[in-house]
Amino acid sequence: ETITLKVADSFPPNHNIANQGTKWWMERVTELTGGKVQFEYYGAQQLGKLSDMLALAQRKVAEITYVPPTFNEGRMPLSTVHNLPGLFDSSYVGTLAYYDTIMNTAILENDYIRNGVYPLWGVMTTTYNVFTRDKAVRSLADLEGMKLKTAGGYQNEAVKLLGGVPLNIPSPETYQAIQLGTVDGAIFPSSAAKSYRLPEVAKFYTLGFNVSVFYAPYVMNLEVWKGLPDDVKAAFEQANRETRERMGKIFDDGDAELMEGYKAAGVEIIMLPEAEQAKVQARLAPLFDTWAADMKGRGLPGEETLAYFRKAIAGVSKN
Amino acid sequence: MIVTGILILMAVLFLMGVPVAFTLGISGAVGLWLVGGEGALIGLMATAPYRTTASWLLTAIPLFVLMAELLASSRITTLLFNTANKWVAHFPGGLAIAGIFTAAGLGAVSGSSTASTAAMSQSVTPELIRHGYSPRLAVGTIASAGTLAVMIPPSIILVIYGILTESSIGLLFVAGIVPGLLSVVFYVATVVIYVKRNPGEAPPAQRYGWGERIAGLKDIWPMMILFVLVIGGLYTGIVTVTESAGIGAFGALLLAIWFQRGRSFAALWEALRRTVATVAMIFAIVIGAHIFGYFMTLTGAPQHLLHLVDGLDMEPWTIILILLVIYVILGCFMDQLAILVLTVPIVLPMVERLGYDAIWFGIILVKTVEIGLMTPPLGMNCFVASAISRLSIGEVFRGTIPFVIAELVILTLLATVPGLVTWVIY
Amino acid sequence: MGPADTHDGAASGRPAPGRPLAGPDLWLGRAERLLLGIARIALLILLGMVVVQVTARFAFNSPAGEIVAITEAYIMPLMVFLALAYVQTVDGHVRVIVLYRLASGRAKHALDAVIALLSMGFWALVAYTGWSEVLFAQSLGYEVSHEIRLPLATALIIVPVGAGALSLRLLLSAVQDVLALVTPARAGAASA
Ligand code: NA
Ligand code: NA
Numbered sequence: 001e002t003i004t005l006k007v008a009d010s011f012p013p014n015h016n017i018a019n020q021g022t023k024w025w026m027e028r029v030t031e032l033t034g035g036k037v038q039f040e041y042y043g044a045q046q047l048g049k050l051s052d053m054l055a056l057a058q059r060k061v062a063e064i065t066y067v068p069p070t071f072n073e074g075r076m077p078l079s080t081v082h083n084l085p086g087l088f089d090s091s092y093v094g095t096l097a098y099y100d101t102i103m104n105t106a107i108l109e110n111d112y113i114r115n116g117v118y119p120l121w122g123v124m125t126t127t128y129n130v131f132t133r134d135k136a137v138r139s140l141a142d143l144e145g146m147k148l149k150t151a152g153g154y155q156n157e158a159v160k161l162l163g164g165v166p167l168n169i170p171s172p173e174t175y176q177a178i179q180l181g182t183v184d185g186a187i188f189p190s191s192a193a194k195s196y197r198l199p200e201v202a203k204f205y206t207l208g209f210n211v212s213v214f215y216a217p218y219v220m221n222l223e224v225w226k227g228l229p230d231d232v233k234a235a236f237e238q239a240n241r242e243t244r245e246r247m248g249k250i251f252d253d254g255d256a257e258l259m260e261g262y263k264a265a266g267v268e269i270i271m272l273p274e275a276e277q278a279k280v281q282a283r284l285a286p287l288f289d290t291w292a293a294d295m296k297g298r299g300l301p302g303e304e305t306l307a308y309f310r311k312a313i314a315g316v317s318k319n
Numbered sequence: 320m321i322v323t324g325i326l327i328l329m330a331v332l333f334l335m336g337v338p339v340a341f342t343l344g345i346s347g348a349v350g351l352w353l354v355g356g357e358g359a360l361i362g363l364m365a366t367a368p369y370r371t372t373a374s375w376l377l378t379a380i381p382l383f384v385l386m387a388e389l390l391a392s393s394r395i396t397t398l399l400f401n402t403a404n405k406w407v408a409h410f411p412g413g414l415a416i417a418g419i420f421t422a423a424g425l426g427a428v429s430g431s432s433t434a435s436t437a438a439m440s441q442s443v444t445p446e447l448i449r450h451g452y453s454p455r456l457a458v459g460t461i462a463s464a465g466t467l468a469v470m471i472p473p474s475i476i477l478v479i480y481g482i483l484t485e486s487s488i489g490l491l492f493v494a495g496i497v498p499g500l501l502s503v504v505f506y507v508a509t510v511v512i513y514v515k516r517n518p519g520e521a522p523p524a525q526r527y528g529w530g531e532r533i534a535g536l537k538d539i540w541p542m543m544i545l546f547v548l549v550i551g552g553l554y555t556g557i558v559t560v561t562e563s564a565g566i567g568a569f570g571a572l573l574l575a576i577w578f579q580r581g582r583s584f585a586a587l588w589e590a591l592r593r594t595v596a597t598v599a600m601i602f603a604i605v606i607g608a609h610i611f612g613y614f615m616t617l618t619g620a621p622q623h624l625l626h627l628v629d630g631l632d633m634e635p636w637t638i639i640l641i642l643l644v645i646y647v648i649l650g651c652f653m654d655q656l657a658i659l660v661l662t663v664p665i666v667l668p669m670v671e672r673l674g675y676d677a678i679w680f681g682i683i684l685v686k687t688v689e690i691g692l693m694t695p696p697l698g699m700n701c702f703v704a705s706a707i708s709r710l711s712i713g714e715v716f717r718g719t720i721p722f723v724i725a726e727l728v729i730l731t732l733l734a735t736v737p738g739l740v741t742w743v744i745y
Numbered sequence: 746m747g748p749a750d751t752h753d754g755a756a757s758g759r760p761a762p763g764r765p766l767a768g769p770d771l772w773l774g775r776a777e778r779l780l781l782g783i784a785r786i787a788l789l790i791l792l793g794m795v796v797v798q799v800t801a802r803f804a805f806n807s808p809a810g811e812i813v814a815i816t817e818a819y820i821m822p823l824m825v826f827l828a829l830a831y832v833q834t835v836d837g838h839v840r841v842i843v844l845y846r847l848a849s850g851r852a853k854h855a856l857d858a859v860i861a862l863l864s865m866g867f868w869a870l871v872a873y874t875g876w877s878e879v880l881f882a883q884s885l886g887y888e889v890s891h892e893i894r895l896p897l898a899t900a901l902i903i904v905p906v907g908a909g910a911l912s913l914r915l916l917l918s919a920v921q922d923v924l925a926l927v928t929p930a931r932a933g934a935a936s937a
Contacts, residue, residue: 012482012483012484012485013483013484013663013664013667014484014485042616043664044483044660044664045660046616046660046661047363047613047616047617048363048366048367048370048613049370051370051373052366052367052370055362055365055366055878056362056363056366058881059358059361059362059365059366060358060362061355061358061359061362061363061366073888073890073891074887074888074889074890074891074897075885075887075888075897114885115885145806147802147806152811152813152814152890152891152892153890153891153892154891156892165802165806165807167802168811168812168813168814169559169813170375170376170561170813172376172475172478172479172482173376173478173559173560173561175478175488175489176473176488176559176560177556177559179489180553180554180555180556181555181556182556182557182558182559194485195482195485196482197481197485197487197488197489200487200488200489201489332863333841334841334843334844335844335845335856335859335860336840336841336842336844336845336856336860337840337860337863337864338838338839338840338864339838339839339840339841340838340839341838341863341864341867341868342840344867344871345863345864345866345867348867348870361874361877364870364871364874365874365875365877365878366878368826368871368875368904368908369822369875369878369900369901369903369904372821372822372824372825372826373817373818373821373822373900374817374821375813375816375817375821377821378791378795378816378820378821381788381791381821381824382791382792382795385788385792552799557799557803558799562795562798562799564795565791565792565795565796565799566795566796566799568792568795569792569795569796572792587789588785591785591786591788591789592781592785594788595781595784595785595788595824595828596781596828596831596832596835596837598788598824598825598828599784599824599825599826599828599829599831599832599837600832600837600838600839602825603825603829603832603838604839702839703839705839706837706838706839711841711842711843712839712840712841713841713843
């Protein structure tokens with residue numbers, strides 16, 4: 001008989017993860033199971049806000065939901081290892097290495113199984129870099145004293161270390177905050193910046209800060225996962241793997257196209273010189289200690305997880 | 320089938336006298352249970368109430384209401400309207416027109432029609448009634464003028480539409496200005512015509528001398544200071560849209576302390592009570608509407624309806640007309656943001672395929688959102704105005720009828736002459 | 746003007762004359778005033794925090810702590826949920842009374858009881874599911890956020906407290922209406 005599963009997320013309808021990832025993945029699973037698994041898709045917060053997505057999966061309102069660790073730090077602490085700056089610069093590498101790390105470190109048990117969910121597929125999106133309104137950032141020193149919108153959490157600490165002033169402004173208000181000069185700029189991933197129309201109000205985009213990387217994963221209710229027949233599970237695992245690889249490549253290739261679009265919109269794209277990038281990473285180094293100490297304080301094996309992640313990145317990069 | 324049953328249940332509870340918020344909540348909960356079983360019911364009831372309220376963007380509602388309360392309690396609004404009356408009383412419905420301009424001004428700093436309507440109902444409606452306007456006209460004017468906050472930038476609805484459709488938020492804001500001002504003109508005309516036809520509902524025209532008018536200006540400096548503080552703060556980038564409400568409330572607090580030296584603490588404590596009560600009432604409705612919205616989402620009814628329209632083989636303008644009618648009807652049962660999120664992904668590709676412009680359609684949609692806020696059974700602005708003004712909801716809905724008619728005229732105008740929206744942006 | 750304008754007995758901490766169960770009414774009324782007081786203070790804190798945030802940014806170019814996170818997690822829910830029951834005592838939840846007004850005497854008591862019970866069912870479910878969220882978050886040791894390292898349960902508990910108080914108020918009204926209904930003398934007194 002057919003198994004119908006509800007998928008819920010918070011992406012706007014034309015978002016590239018929903019369009020090229022989620023929809024492709026659902027079709028692939030249906031195809032691989034010969035039509036046995038069917039999906040009902042509820043995008044764009046139709047079933048709840050981003051912060052409720054984990055609860056929606058736990059309560060089986062939707063069996064599959066979109067649960068980014070960055071918005072669930074209080075519930076998935078160890079997962080935030082991917083937010084540490086400068087670990088990798090390819091989405092493909094980050095995506096595969098991070099999945100390896102989830103499955104082979106305490107992340108799986110502590111952040112997924114304990115929460116009653118199972119990891120399906122996810123993708124490392126583009127890195128967070130610096131959009132500025134009217135002052136170009138060409139060196140680390142240029143950032144000094146700049147008011148920058150962040151996503152909160154470790155990003156606030158990163159911006160402080162870099163000499164900037166972090167502000168928590170909701171993403172929908174970022175456009176106007178930049179337009180009116182409430183902030184000098186925003187720490188934003190290049191992909192999401194397109195949805196929030198930042199290129200209309202920011203004249204400059206400086207790459208090379210790599211403050212953190214956003215991870216966009218889908219999870220399934222654990223009981224539902226366990227209850228699936230083995231062949232269906234295998235089909236899911238295959239579709240998950242294919243989607244990870246596909247999306248990692250799409251993000252790597254898409255970045256160039258995105259940058260062309262930003263240039264066409266009149267944004268000057270600035271690449272931080274190598275020497276400045278090294279300075280940035282040196283300034284951000286204390287974050288690694290803060291993070292590891294924080295995990296230790298919670299009784300979690302932070303250092304081991306980070307070490308595994310670094311090794312996994314090196315492994316994927318080599319191949 | 321289930322949808323029909325639940326809509327009937329909703330109508331019965333509504334007419335029985337069950338509070339609107341509870342009506343939405345009860346029928347939404349029963350519907351969730353029928354459509355999604357215990358899992359959907361318990362799961363959404365466990366998450367929706369907390370998350371609906373836990374929002375920084377929505378702090379504009381308590382803060383603007385507090386501002387209005389403090390201004391009203393320290394008689395600053397009274398002074399302002401006494402002066403305004405001296406300048407406009409020779410004009411039929413002059414003071415109601417002043418109220419419309421006040422709402423437009425508040426709309427320029429607020430992105431939320433609920434916040435704007437609540438603040439206006441708290442401060443302006445009583446002044447209109449005190450100056451001899453019929454409660455129906457007073458509350459109808461304010462409940463309708465409160466919708467201006469959606470069209471005049473900044474606007475939460477336009478931002479969400481921009482994100483959903485990946486259209487330029489800046490262009491949407493610019494495109495909203497002309498229709499927003501057009502609405503002001505039509506509202507003013509509505510008041511003038513209404514007062515001419517029903518002279519008993521407004522005070523007789525009365526002319527004040529220039530001496531009195533000029534003398535009155537000395538009373539309005541507190542409002543001017545506050546206006547400069549809020550508008551200036553927002554448009555110089557010192558504060559964000561959300562913060563501007565807080566700065567307004569803080570300015571009002573300082574003025575209240577200045578004006579009521581001895582008893583300012585008691586007045587503040589009382590203003591806090593009234594504000595919190597208003598906020599709880601508003602959010603109870605918002606929570607109920609969300610639960611009902613999740614039920615509608617799970618039924619898939621709105622989507623099915625739209626897919627049916629998509630399959631029709633008709634003239635483009637007929638399809639647009641059908642869509643607009645559907646939007647006005649959906650506005651009767653569902654929260655406006657929920658409608659956008661649910662329908663725009665399906666509707667926008669249709670509209671673009673028919674050769675229409677996304678920005679133009681966004682503005683048209685906002686117009687239907689405004690109408691939805693003013694019409695029964697679910698007309699958020701009317702509920703807010705009714706609860707705060709202590710006038711029956713039926714009276715409020717009757718009061719907005721002339722304005723709804725004006726809105727329909729504007730909607731037709733914008734739909735048939737797209738240039739009104741697009742000439743400023745292209 | 747406002748939803749809190751009419752002062753009946755319960756709102757001022759005194760049971761309305763002629764209402765049965767004066768004792769529970771009195772105590773529940775006191776609890777509601779206490780919750781309302783907390784909601785008022787939460788609003789005042791919100792006002793203060795916004796001013797501090799703007800001043801800190803404008804005057805010192807430094808962000809002021811985690812005001813957005815605190816507001817979302819605690820302030821907004823406190824303001825909304827803790828004032829719910831109080832608003833009910835002053836009949837401040839907007840409703841349509843076109844048909845309701847036609848009922849009188851015993852019929853009105855019966856209608857009031859039905860309305861209160863139906864409403865109670867809804868809010869009791871909100872309280873129950875909200876409470877189960879609290880227990881769940883506590884059992885897994887969830888924290889509010891990166892900025893606020895307090896247990897998430899301390900924020901989530903606001904929902905069952907507020908919804909629970911409103912359920913109790915609705916239950917009490919329903920019982921009072923039923924008692925008034927079955928005691929004809931009282932029914933006359935109350936509807937007079
Ligand atoms: Na506005
Ligand atoms: Na409506």
